[in-house]
Amino acid sequence: MTGSREALPDVDGSGLTLGDRAAIALTEYREGNRQALGELVREATPLLWHTVRAQGVDQDAAEDVVQSTWVALVRHAETIAEPKAVLKWLLVTAKRAAWESVRKHRDDEKRRTELPDDSPEHPMALPAKDPLPDAEVLRDERDRILWMSLQKLPGRCQELLRLVSLADRPDYRHISAAIGMPMGSIGSTRGRCLAKLRTILDEQGDFSWI
Amino acid sequence: MDLTPESNQDDEAVGDLSFDPKGALDAGDGAVLTRLARAVEAVDPVPDDLVERSLFAITLAGLEADLMEAVYLDTPLAGVRGAAAAARADDTAPAEAKTITFTHDSLTVMISLSPAAGGRVRIDGWAAPAAGLDVELHRPGVDVVTVASDEDGRFAFDSVERGRASLVVRRTDGGGGAVSTPVIEL
Structure with missing residues (x-):
């Protein structure tokens, strides 16, 4: 097992990130440990769920997209070129499958609305989409301020920060890349989206966020 | 950008x-x-058993069956899983039959889930185009159960324990590849 580890991230005692653990899990799986992916599935499913949901996929379909992403990982386990980038691979795969699901759903709805009985006399109700998740469940004032402030960011920034919050901080860079928002210069680990959010939060008043 | x-x-x-x-x-x-x-x-919480279903789906990935896609157009309000969970939570309620459709390039499978005695589930299925099919019911920790469809593509599992399950469908003449449904919650 030692030989294969050489290709894995070199950690300096600061602990492994989710991206690192994903790489190790895939490598061990390739080496024949069929149980190696269990912990990764537990840990990264929330990230995949929110990635898929951010593409506008409703709940039922999102569950299937997440499942099929994990199945795809197993099926491609031997051919993923860079185990180190497996977290990004998972996010990109989930995102593409989500787009495909949205496209098919739209095509289906279009086909249905084109049925002859869909006339003004017999309007056909399309199934209601899941209501957008809202902030009603957030009881804490700072949580609500944070959520409202997040909504003021561009959509892709919102998506990025929701995902980054669920991963380990050093995975920020991988997640940004998966979302198609590279972080730019090496020196800026915070990234524009988070800086922007902090600015908006500061405008909301004198809350301590620490 | x-x-x-x-x-x-x-x-x-x-x-x-x-x-x-x-x-x-x-x-x-x-x-x-x-x-x-x-x-x-x-x-937007992650659904309770999504991890468990994904883990089971991974164990089925070795079957080399193409994943079918579930169609949810006919379940506008309560999702299929939500309804099943609700029925489970309140066994005294007269649970209605639930229908789920799965599609793949070559095949459409529709299943109807209805309550059976002892809190179990009856699965009635129908596949199109009609052909002789072997339908396998996979569940975690339980032996696979296989039934054969009739020539119209109809099949049934009379009494199945609730829980995670996936159907794998193969043509008896060996034509086409096997297809499997996503792991669903019966």
């Missing part, structure tokens, strides 16, 4: 803020992200 929506000018005006927008993550960033993670989970 410019990701800031309206004005960028205020990027220059943040000098008097307590953090450096170009700098490394600070403690405040960490706290904001931690709080955001909690909010994300509260607002």
